[in-house]
Amino acid sequence: MPHTLRQKIADLVLNGELKPGDRLDELSLADRFGVSRTPIREAIRQLGASGLIEIRPRRSAVVRSFDRAELSEAFEAMGEIEALCASLAAVRMNEAERLKLRALMAASQDVSARNDRPAALEMDFEFHGHLHDGARNRMLKTVAEETRLRITPYSAALYMMEGYNADLQRPHSQHAAIADAVLAGNGEGAARLMREHIAQSLISLQQFFADTQSRSDAPKVKGDAR
Amino acid sequence: MPHTLRQKIADLVLNGELKPGDRLDELSLADRFGVSRTPIREAIRQLGASGLIEIRPRRSAVVRSFDRAELSEAFEAMGEIEALCASLAAVRMNEAERLKLRALMAASQDVSARNDRPAALEMDFEFHGHLHDGARNRMLKTVAEETRLRITPYSAALYMMEGYNADLQRPHSQHAAIADAVLAGNGEGAARLMREHIAQSLISLQQFFADTQSRSDAPKVKGDAR
């Protein structure tokens, strides 16, 4: 995997080094990655089109930020898209994929028992990604991953906040319930559980914001002047 | 609306001047729009990220093309997304939007009666766009329009092919049925009718391909060496 420049810059956002609202200075990034501004600019434009960052004419690009309403809309949309993936995966996944899903859940159980947050975040990605694949629809997979990507700066913060969302068991057990429905071929059930899971995530995120409003390590919210 | 360079290049694709598989030569585009290659490249990268064109390292970017399977997957995904928009719009549109929907349908009736194909294509965009707005979810709207954009080179060809899809009345009456359900606040019905409408469009498109396989004015299909 020859990490592209685009991926390297995206990673700065996804691993939280750059938070929503932070500026992306072309020259700094160019120096950092040992290239000129030209390829940096091209990568930034691509990330702008994919919705992870915001391009503002004549001004620095910034990591995209959502206000409360936008965040809730994003989760509503993601909930429906993920629910669709889950219901299709329940019907379309082959034996090998079902086997891998089981293995994934076992690993997830282990990780959440150990309270390993970075690993849990990774498992979350893998779980949803596996359902995206299982739905057997490349356009849907693209759409699902784009949507997921856009809110990652917010949802990842939830996982990584030590002490918050103290119960790593809860998201895991929700995943497990979804996996059971998928493995049982119960598309309707999987979709319903997925909607609830995503809705639950939004609620946790909103509480997180309410609790950490004045802290400096929380992702910024649009219009949040500090 | 100061048509951006990105929009100008997208228009070449959307109005059919560039068809799926066609190359986007940077220098030609630069000359055509009176700029240097730099801003052309940036626009091309953005269109690549949004999925309208395909970026190939060290080779010219090309207008994205779908093979049969991809096309069918894209329509399945679009059907579900549009159905979701329709069902939300049925519940969420306000009086002004409902009024405008009625006006839109009247104009559409008129246009399809006159067999005005370019206008009918325009109406199609407006109809779906209005439902995207009515769903009151900006992320969903973004997702819906991106998905729609990607297959436009194919669906637009259907509308524009003089003689084909001879009955402009059919898509219109499907739109009308959806609009009725939306106006009646019947989300379930609107969603079901929308799924059928999109599925119908795919069938027409597939017939179109079967019929025009050896013609030169048809959009190219991936692997379609000519």
Next chain:
DNA sequence: AACATCAAAACTGTATGCAATTTTTCTTTA
């Protein structure tokens, strides 16, 4: 006529320079 080979032309990827705009810093004034 079809195919392979190779040189020329065309094209992409990246660096660099400069003008125009934005941002920051410094100075002045109330």
Next chain:
DNA sequence: TAAAGAAAAATTGCATACAGTTTTGATGTT
């Protein structure tokens, strides 16, 4: 001390140049 304004610094947008790769086209061979 705070606000306003001006000068300086930093930053973006675009053009251009050049190296390296791909594509095209010519030539020769089977």
